[in-house]
Amino acid sequence: MFAKVLFLYYLFFKIIVKEQIVLNINSFKMKTEKVVNHIVNWLKDYATNAGVNGFVVGVSGGIDSAVTSTLCAKTGLSVLCVEMPIHQAESHVTRAQEHIAQLKDRFDNVDDTRTDLTPVFEEFKTEIFMDGDQATVDMALANTRARLRMTTLYYYAGLYGLLVAGTGNKVEDFGVGFYTKYGDGGVDLSPIADLLKSDVYKIGEFLKVPKSIMKAAPSDGLFGDTRSDEDQIGASYPELEWAMKMDDEGKTADAFSGREQEVFKIYKRYNNSNKHKMIPIPICEIPTNLV
Secondary structure (H helix, E strand, C coil), rough: CCCHHHHHHHHHHHHHHHHHHHHHHCCCCCCCHHHHHHHHHHHHHHHHHHCCCCCEECCCCCEEEEHHHHHHHHHCCCEEECCCCCCCCCCHHHHHHHHHHHHHHHCCCCEECCCEEEEEEEEHHHCCCCCHHHHHHHHHHHHHHHHHHHHHHHHHHHCCCEEEEECCHHHHHHHCCCCCCCCCCCCCCCCCHHHHHHHHHHHHHCCCCCHHHHHHCCCCCCCCCCCHHHHHHHHCHHHHHHHHHHHHHHCCCHHHCCCHHHHHHHHHHHHHHHHHHHHCCCCCCCHHHHC
């Protein structure tokens, strides 16, 4: 009985600590409407200066692609939303379709297409070696899914004179590097990459993103199931935002204990191991006396 009470106390304490991290992050305010207008104007100016017709966005059924595609739609330029299922979980598919239908109903400049990449992915697997432990193979194949989608987006971009709009947020792109290099990281411009995940949700609410997407657990959708980003990373986005802020302030893991220390260590592990995604490609510079 005592052990059961102790375990329940531990769970309660863990939830309280986690909620406190969330409160610390959510205490910051953002001028949502002004931020939206700024991004929309930035997108429009960039596309106009580049001499292109608009944007292509991969729509996954998640909050980031929903916000990005809506911001692109608000420019008044052509927007092509592309569904690219690869053994996709049904919940992801229905949310993506709901968002696209809503977007087309609201904006005359939005079109959509569906490219089922499952047969391409399956054919690819028949031509490669799949040696090694299963977890490594699964991760390599997950990244391959993202790179097949990038290739598809650039096909449509070239076909219709569009820019590929990235959907990565600040925590993913510059915090934990939770994206695929030359996959969803392969884009022409990144309209929401200076926004924390919590900011993206605020903008999503302002832009009237479907509630099914607002409530859904964030997921990269690269494994054909419903596993969430938190399942993979081991920490929620509010927790990661807190850790990112602490890291920016120069804090170390020794400054924290309990769940906070655990989250900070998770953040630092991802941040360090994914640095290669966040810095320019290393170039071997040839000394002048050799050329």
